[in-house]
Amino acid sequence: xxxxxxxxxxxxxxxxxxxxxxxxxxxxxxxxxxxxxxxxxxxxxxxxxxxxxxxxxxxxxxxxxxxxxxxxxxxxxxxxxxxxxxxxxxxxxxxxxxxxxxxxxxxxxxxxxxxxxxxxxxxxxxxxxxxxxxxxxxxxxxxxxxxxxxxxxxxxxxxxxxxxxxxxxxxxxxxxxxxxxxxxxxxxxxxxxxxxxxxxxxxxxxxxxxxxxxxxxxxxxxxxxxxxxxxxxxxxxxxxxxxxxxxxxxxxxxxxxxxxxxxxxxxxxxxxxxxxxxxxxxxxxxxxxxxxxxxxxxxxxxxxxxxxxxxxxxxxxxxxxxxxxxxxxxxxxxxxxxxxxxxxxxxxxxxxxxxxxxxxxxxxxxxxxxxxxxxxxxxxxxxxxxxxxxxxxxxxxxxxxxxxxxxxxxxxxxxxxxxxxxxxxxxxxxxxxxxx
Amino acid sequence: xxxxxxxxxxxxxxxxxxxxxxxxxxxxxxxxxxxxxxxxxxxxxxxxxxxxxxxxxxxxxxxxxxxxxxxxxxxxxxxxxxxxxxxxxxxxxxxxxxxxxxxxxxxxxxxxxxxxxxxxxxxxxxxxxxxxxxxxxxxxxxxxxxxxxxxxxxxxxxxxxxxxxxxxxxxxxxxxxxxxxxxxxxxxxxxxxxxxxxxxxxxxxxxxxxxxxxxxxxxxxxxxxxxxxxxxxxxxxxxxxxxxxxxxxxxxxxxxxxxxxxxxxxxxxxxxxxxxxxxxxxxxxxxxxxxxxxxxxxxxxxxxxxxxxxxxxxxxxxxxxxxxxxxxx
Numbered sequence: 119x120x121x122x123x124x125x126x127x128x129x130x131x132x133x134x135x136x137x138x139x140x141x142x143x144x145x146x147x148x149x150x151x152x153x154x155x156x157x158x159x160x161x162x163x164x165x166x167x168x169x170x171x172x173x174x175x176x177x178x179x180x181x182x183x184x185x186x187x188x189x190x191x192x193x194x195x196x197x198x199x200x201x202x203x204x205x206x207x208x209x210x211x212x213x214x215x216x217x218x219x220x221x222x223x224x225x226x227x228x229x230x231x232x233x234x235x236x237x238x239x240x241x242x243x244x245x246x247x248x249x250x251x252x253x254x255x256x257x258x259x260x261x262x263x264x265x266x267x268x269x270x271x272x273x274x275x276x277x278x279x280x281x282x283x284x285x286x287x288x289x290x291x292x293x294x295x296x297x298x299x300x301x302x303x304x305x306x307x308x309x310x311x312x313x314x315x316x317x318x319x320x321x322x323x324x325x326x327x328x329x330x331x332x333x334x335x336x337x338x339x340x341x342x343x344x345x346x347x348x349x350x351x352x353x354x355x356x357x358x359x360x361x362x363x364x365x366x367x368x369x370x371x372x373x374x375x376x377x378x379x380x381x382x383x384x385x386x387x388x389x390x391x392x393x394x395x396x397x398x399x400x401x402x403x404x405x406x407x408x409x410x411x412x413x414x415x416x417x418x419x420x421x422x423x424x425x426x427x428x429x430x431x432x433x434x435x436x437x438x439x440x441x442x443x444x445x446x447x448x449x450x451x452x453x454x455x456x457x458x459x460x461x462x463x464x465x466x467x468x469x470x471x472x473x474x475x476x477x478x479x480x481x482x483x484x485x486x487x488x489x490x491x492x493x494x495x496x497x498x499x500x501x502x503x504x505x506x507x508x509x510x511x512x513x514x515x516x517x518x519x520x521x522x523x524x525x526x527x528x529x530x531x532x533x534x535x536x537x538x539x540x541x542x543x544x545x546x547x548x549x550x551x552x553x554x
Numbered sequence: 555x556x557x558x559x560x561x562x563x564x565x566x567x568x569x570x571x572x573x574x575x576x577x578x579x580x581x582x583x584x585x586x587x588x589x590x591x592x593x594x595x596x597x598x599x600x601x602x603x604x605x606x607x608x609x610x611x612x613x614x615x616x617x618x619x620x621x622x623x624x625x626x627x628x629x630x631x632x633x634x635x636x637x638x639x640x641x642x643x644x645x646x647x648x649x650x651x652x653x654x655x656x657x658x659x660x661x662x663x664x665x666x667x668x669x670x671x672x673x674x675x676x677x678x679x680x681x682x683x684x685x686x687x688x689x690x691x692x693x694x695x696x697x698x699x700x701x702x703x704x705x706x707x708x709x710x711x712x713x714x715x716x717x718x719x720x721x722x723x724x725x726x727x728x729x730x731x732x733x734x735x736x737x738x739x740x741x742x743x744x745x746x747x748x749x750x751x752x753x754x755x756x757x758x759x760x761x762x763x764x765x766x767x768x769x770x771x772x773x774x775x776x777x778x779x780x781x782x783x784x785x786x787x788x789x790x791x792x793x794x795x796x797x798x799x800x801x802x803x804x805x806x807x808x809x810x811x812x813x814x815x816x817x818x819x820x821x822x823x824x825x826x827x828x829x830x831x832x833x834x835x836x837x838x839x840x841x842x843x844x845x846x847x848x849x850x851x852x853x854x855x856x857x858x859x860x861x862x863x864x865x866x867x868x869x870x871x872x873x874x875x876x877x878x879x880x881x882x883x
Contacts, residue, residue, distance in 0.1 A: 128570065280570065425558055440563040446570040456558045474563050480576055480632065481674040485815040487574075490771075499820060500868065517872055525568035532576045533674075539566035 123356055123493040125348035126526045128447065130319060131280040134404050139287050139415040142430040144216050148191050148421030149458040150176065152210040153203065155247040156254045157183030162212055168195045173397050174223040175245075176212055185255040186245045189223075190399040190419035191216035204443065204452050211458070214421070228395040234261075237306040244391045245398040245461075250274055250352065250381030251444065253462035256388070259380065260307060262373035271309045272361050272372075273300055275316035275323070275382040276345055276352035279445025282465040284404045285382050287415045289316065289323035293330045296382055298389030300340065307378065312340045313361040314382070319347035349447060350524040354379055356493055368520045383464070398461060405431045407468035409438040418459050424466055425455040440474035442467040447525050477534040488527035488537050494520045498527040498537035505544035510551035518544045576673075579769055580633035586763045587640055587810065589756035594749035597702035598648035602749045606643035608652045612659035613639030620668045634673050638662050641681035644750025644806060645850070646688070649700045649717075658688045678857040679817045682807075682850050689850070697723070702752060704744030705735060718746040721801045726846035730790065737793060740800035747802065750810075754800040761809030770813040773825035774832070778808040781833025789841060804836060807849040817857040823874075824860075824867040831856045 153159040158181030164170055170189040177187035193216040203209040229240035242257040262268060273296065277285040289296065300312050316324050324342050331340045343361050345351050355366045357379060364375045372379045387398060399420055406413040411432030418427050424441065428434060442449040443463055459466075488498035496517060504512040518541060527537040594602045617635035621628050629635075642662055646655060662684035670676045689696045701718045721740060724732040735745040743753025751757070764770045782804055786795030798804065803811075812818060812832050819828050832852045839848025 126572070128572075434559075438559055438562065440565075440569065441559070442569060447568045449567060449569065451562070451564045451567075451569065453562055453564050454558060454560045455562075456560070469569070474569075476563075476565055477571055477575070480629075481672065483576055483579070483634075483674050483815045484820055485579065486820040489820065495871075497820065497868075497871070515869065515872065523567075529568050529570060530572050530574070532572075532574050532579050534571060534575065536566060538568065542566075 150421035295389035586760035610639035757805035777829025
């Protein structure tokens with residue numbers, strides 16, 4: 119190894135790294151989406167007028183790729199309706215008026231686990247999905263078909279997006295849960311090795327995790343990998359390469375390389391869930407950006423409206439022009455702050471007019487900076503030519519499907535061309551062309 | 555303020571861009587030219603400053619006028635026309651009549667760049683091609699070299715002379731024995747030549763700056779200079795190799811002209827081929843052709859081959875890098 123994949127240096131903007139996490143007061147109402155994971159949406163288990171408690175399941179489905187959804191407040195179901203979704207289309211939502219008592223559902227108790235089957239069932243019941251961003255149901259990820267060939271767990275503690283510090287704060291504040299979760303996964307999946315990858319701009323978190331590993335005498339099979347603080351260090355395929363030296367093709371599952379990989383917050387949640395039995399009803403997020411009065415890390419109930427989260431952070435100090443779910447590199451610009459927090463949110467960024475400015479696109483000068491930025495050495499400059507010519511064969515030859523849409527090419531382009539977005543369109547075009 | 559913010563900007567990720575834009579890229583190259591320009595001014599006096607100013611101003615004006623007449627968006631602020639003007643001036647003898655510099659600027663900006671579609675679309679390097687055009691159109695003025703302030707020996711030999719030959723000119727006419735400046739003089743810039751090409755040292759400093767700032771990669775200059783060095787070694791031993799590296803426009807061409815993004819290959823392998831080709835043609839022309847200097851012609855020939863080089867390298871590049879890093883297809 120020794121060789122790194124290409125990466126780009128983005129301004130870190132980690133203003134909230136020192137902000138100890140606060141807890142958001144219970145909002146008047148929450149709006150819980152039934153589509154919070156990759157796969158089939160949940161169907162409501164409650165109806166208008168029902169009284170629900172914290173942690174009570176309110177949505178579930180029999181579909182294979184799915185995870186149940188729980189109420190984050192105690193209160194009365196006011197309405198089951200639909201809300202335009204950030205991905206297009208509509209999501210079914212359950213609106214619950216909170217009574218402020220936060221009564222906990224009486225059936226919540228630590229799960230009893232004897233074997234792998236119990237473990238996977240408990241993971242599913244907890245409602246956990248990949249919190250690093252993909253929101254793929256964790257119980258499926260932890261139960262690969264070729265489990266005998268899997269021997270390595272990678273805990274992804276890289277937080278390479280600018281602004282976001284919620285995973286960093288978790289690593290500092292909930293360190294034991296991370297190791298609890300990792301130990302449990304290693305035990306029930308019978309894994310031999312665990313890497314915890316964290317970048318070197320979080321040395322205090324690395325020290326804390328190392329201390330925790332030492333105190334449990336797990337130095338033999340648990341190792342913290344100190345990574346470079348560059349983007350996109352936290353991408354699944356980059357993380358696997360940096361920890362194991364294995365290259366991973368797009369469309370290949372980590373399990374095929376003998377690896378299961380999960381975000382550090384997901385792992386810590388598993389550790390916590392095994393101890394307490396509490397399902398996923400809250401989320402630690404970073405709130406930042408020039409338009410928000412008090413940037414901070416805050417634990418919010420899932421389903422809290424983004425406008426209410428902003429209120430809990432001192433409100434807007436300037437009119438927000440762009441609101442991002444996630445970081446500026448891969449985050450999604452949303453159209454309204456009426457939208458609710460969902461499971462995989464790790465940050466909400468409120469940009470004012472200055473931050474939200476999109477620079478004007480100019481002519482390509484063929485500098486090749488995009489190629490030098492791409493972790494997989496793709497050539498976005500040529501991909502965009504090929505897409506403009508709608509040349510499916512050339513797109514395929516240039517390996518457009520390898521693109522993971524990290525946006526590094528768009529970031530470095532001195533002509534401000536939307537190369538990453540063009541790749542995304544090109545992938546869609548190629549898929550369609552090949553299916554014909 | 556209304557209860558909910560519903561008038562938000564929605565755009566595709568990423569929502570941040572690096573501070574480096576086209577204007578800053580061009581600006582960085584201009585900064586890198588400063589050492590070579592400073593030596594040129596020292597050697598050839600105020601005339602060098604005025605001629606450079608004329609080139610830059612006329613390039614900018616032609617770009618502005620062309621955009622205006624063609625009803626295109628103004629692109630003067632991207633500094634590419636400024637850079638073309640500066641590079642053209644670096645490739646001219648300091649005593650050149652101003653109107654010829656204006657004609658050259660017209661050729662560079664309007665004919666070579668804008669008529670082919672503007673920034674990013676031109677096939678050949680505007681400054682290099684304009685220089686060749688001027689070299690042929692104004693053959694005598696383009697080869698009339700003022701005496702450099704540091705070229706003492708040449709001045710001692712002919713105290714009344716106002717012009718001198720370049721080292722390559724001397725070599726071409728009289729062979730190795732006729733060359734007056736030493737290799738050290740050529741390295742430092744104490745010799746006749748174009749404004750920006752006389753000091754190899756100053757150009758090396760500028761080139762190193764460009765590589766350090768990651769504006770260019772090492773591939774083209776190293777392969778260009780490496781080829782010149784090896785062929786020089788074969789032709790005239792170590793001294794001959796150093797002579798060919800320091801004399802004429804090799805350094806200026808290798809760091810500033812051949813590395814022009816638009817007219818050079820994109821992939822590292824393509825850059826290697828391009829650099830070797832530039833070095834090869836430069837030396838072939840210098841040694842065998844009737845012109846004493848071949849850098850501009852070499853770059854022009856390789857510019858024309860870029861699309862073929864890119865096509866040749868595309869598939870190989872994907873196999874070597876993308877498949878290795880991204881996993882086999």
